[in-house]
Amino acid sequence: MDLKHADLVIKDVNVFNSYFKKFMHADVYIKDGKFLYIDQRSQNEVTAEKEIDGKGRYMIPGLIDIHMHIESSMVTPEAFCRYTARNGLTTIVSEPHEIANVCGKQGVEAMIRSGKKSPYDCFYAIPSNVPIMSRDFETSGGTISCRDMLELKEEENVICLGEVMNFREIIRDDSSEVAKFIGIIHDKEPNYPLEGHCPALVGSDLAAFLYLGIQSDHCVHDLEELKQRFENGMFIQLQDAMLNKEVIDYVCRNRLYEYFSFVTDDTLPDVLRNKGHLDAILRKAISLGMRAEDAIYCATYTPARRMNLSDRGVIAPGKVADFLLLDEVDTIRICSTYKKGRCIYDIERSGPDHDCYSLEGRFEETMRCRKLTEEDLKIHVPGKDRDVNVRTMKIDPSNNRTEEVFITMPVRNNELLWKESGAQLLLVIERHGRDGHIAIGFSCGSGIKKGACASSYSHDSHDLIVMGNDEADMILAANTIIDMQGGITAVLDGRITGKIALPIAGLLSRNSVEDTADAFETVRKAFLEQGYEHVNNIMNFTLLSLTCTPVLKLTDRAYLNTVTFEKPALYEEME
């Protein structure tokens, strides 16, 4: 091998040196997809087959997102990766627990296969809590056993264990499937990354979670929770909702750049198209006062190290030649994206994508429940006419926590009359072909105020969730989704005001990011017009079933208090 002759040289670039966290002017030589030589001293000791004029642009390592779920963008991995080369992504670690909850291990394997058609490295995390809770609490379509996890671990492109979410159970009891997996793997392979999810966990409980070998967290925290995590050596993945002046000041003041990376977690299709992806997070961090050099470091080198990807995340001899050319650093204005020395995005040659995509295998027709009828919406309360205290989930417009709030409603002729109460009726319908059970609850606060909405994309078991103020609208919203074999809808006065079809597992569109974002925006707009006031309204709606975030949630079984694991009743008699 002639190490004095390269395939490509990019002349005249300002190269980001990760070790010094600063830009240095150089010519950059690439051979066989790896950086060969960063010539800062114009020594011209190496020749190259091809030359590109960098025109003084800024060269930074390709962005690396180590905690995200492709499903939240509602497209296939192939469609996602083809699109997001423009966002500067060159490596992602996606955790496909959404599809795993619908289709099990086969769904995960199909995602891995689709990811192999990506222009960049699409790695995967093993879904660790599928379902999060046992059948007593929720019904998923698929399950992932310890044995499944061990098998997935051996798959090419699978590099870590995805977020362990049963954090309150696992520190008290070792019997869950993921606890078994950790017990087998952690002693043998202490370097294998075990990702966590532990909102609000502090003190000796947090220490116990870390003691078991789980090393990271990406949840939304207040500053005291964040401090405890850093102090105890937890690797922090900062997502958009965590970025504020206080947090940025804290991590910068303490120079914690080795111990956190930026991640996207969930990015809905319209946000992806309109705001961007990890590049948008970087822009936000910089706008909040972080030095661009430090922000870039935490989206390239730090995440690569966290995931044992020591072959990348930095522009240096021997490392994979994944890089971006920027016009401007502070705004992360990307001119082109290179993967293994090959251009996969160029702003001047890029057009829209209207292709169709699929997952290999049988992942459509997953809405295995009967249609909703008027009868299903009648809430039977035995006993004499009276008022009862009805338990509702109060939605906060600024975050995704819920609060338990009681609202008084009348019982007449054994039926609960809720329409005048100001609360919205909430149904979660088992849709995976088990028993079709319909759980009933209520929301108040920032839910939809007019008409109805429904979604088959509903964390984490992805049963069919329906919210509404009017029975007929709720039935139309739900049944439209069953007709489409998956999707999200909004309905008002008997008319569909917004819809997106998600026929793959009831989670993913067959379309490109552009086309999916168009459809998604109609739904977002309808949600807003019908009064669902929230910083991220559809997202918030799809989280009302999620059993690992506080406090009161509704699954296809019943209400669940996710802190105490009690299943409180729908109503209580007045005293």
Add this chain to the structure above:
Amino acid sequence: MDLKHADLVIKDVNVFNSYFKKFMHADVYIKDGKFLYIDQRSQNEVTAEKEIDGKGRYMIPGLIDIHMHIESSMVTPEAFCRYTARNGLTTIVSEPHEIANVCGKQGVEAMIRSGKKSPYDCFYAIPSNVPIMSRDFETSGGTISCRDMLELKEEENVICLGEVMNFREIIRDDSSEVAKFIGIIHDKEPNYPLEGHCPALVGSDLAAFLYLGIQSDHCVHDLEELKQRFENGMFIQLQDAMLNKEVIDYVCRNRLYEYFSFVTDDTLPDVLRNKGHLDAILRKAISLGMRAEDAIYCATYTPARRMNLSDRGVIAPGKVADFLLLDEVDTIRICSTYKKGRCIYDIERSGPDHDCYSLEGRFEETMRCRKLTEEDLKIHVPGKDRDVNVRTMKIDPSNNRTEEVFITMPVRNNELLWKESGAQLLLVIERHGRDGHIAIGFSCGSGIKKGACASSYSHDSHDLIVMGNDEADMILAANTIIDMQGGITAVLDGRITGKIALPIAGLLSRNSVEDTADAFETVRKAFLEQGYEHVNNIMNFTLLSLTCTPVLKLTDRAYLNTVTFEKPALYEEME
């Protein structure tokens, strides 16, 4: 598992928090050899079986030395590790290429077995260049093939490839055994640490070395060489000889704490006993102006990360409970050393060690050469009587480089008369039972000025090296070593002035560190009294055969220019 109950609590300590690089007061709970909970807020949520009063002492992670050779301390791994618990070591990565050069893979395996008797973790690097050069250039007793390396890699406690030293060859040609190994391993396991050794390599040659996948260097460099290494992402291991104000200022000013660790490389027995080990390096770095917190970080967390030992190097929940209690931070005054939560050294209970040690297997009687005779020392130069220009290795008293210097000597009756020249005669005798060849050269500058010295410990092939001003003294020095089956000697006027027996492979003593240091000191003193003026005289003597450091060296074959790989003649005719 009850995570609210610990085995041990150390109350009232100032704990080094690696993430913030500062001390924080806490009670530290330990369970099953791992840290369970660092209670900084006196929350007392956890109980413990046993309690120790930390008395406000400083608790830091156990020290980790990732580049060192136990053989240089001339004792067995078991003796070394038992002794150095007092130096705060709790993890080492030793590269046993000295014994490999004498005994091959079996020697390495015996070192690994001995290391398992250590009170702390004694990991190993795979010797990568045994011998450094082919038989044309030097003769070793053992060789390590690519296949040997692959087999050693699978041994328990083997965690990296040891220093690749044929740096000038490997960047030009792929045929060496270590190049084959790297070709097989690096693509499959990009995280596997590949250690390097590349004095004076810069520019595109340095880049080529890194491009092949070798990631670190521990050699002695000037500041420009050091800068180029850091800029190109090389992991730097700073040894004692690299520590000066300029280097410390540079790494601190640029905050390069993630990219270098302190290492000892070679520590002779008396230095170990009188000055210490990695603890002494830390003291020196601190005395040169480095913050103690940063120095500790670079001897604990950074080396652990470099070696993928993510389970240690830091005091945090879930990490191995390896730690030291210090009376004073700046002087690293160690009161006690704990490994996996168990005390392995306590200053108040520690006594001297006079035990005997051995390596399991047949590693003695390795001096397989005949005794030296007067005839061997006659230097036959054919042709008429005349003066010739004799090539000598000039020894610099401040470092281990040599310089080529010519000295005029007379030839009379076909014999070279060197005694009045001021140069010392230097012999290297093949001692591994091959052909017993004796190579002849000369040293000048800082060599021994009176009498003779000899050593079977002589880098890297460990042939028998003899230096002297008097033939009879040289013969006595060499033959005493053959009688002892290994060792180092000094002789003056027919009397042995210093000797140490190294009967295990001609490299290691059977004694404890204390007793070995006593014997070694007699030799050191004799070297000095006989005029071997050098900052590290015995070490310097044993490096005169080393074929991977500049410039002129003498092996059992002949002179070798280690930069050009030419084998220059002993003398040149005058013009």
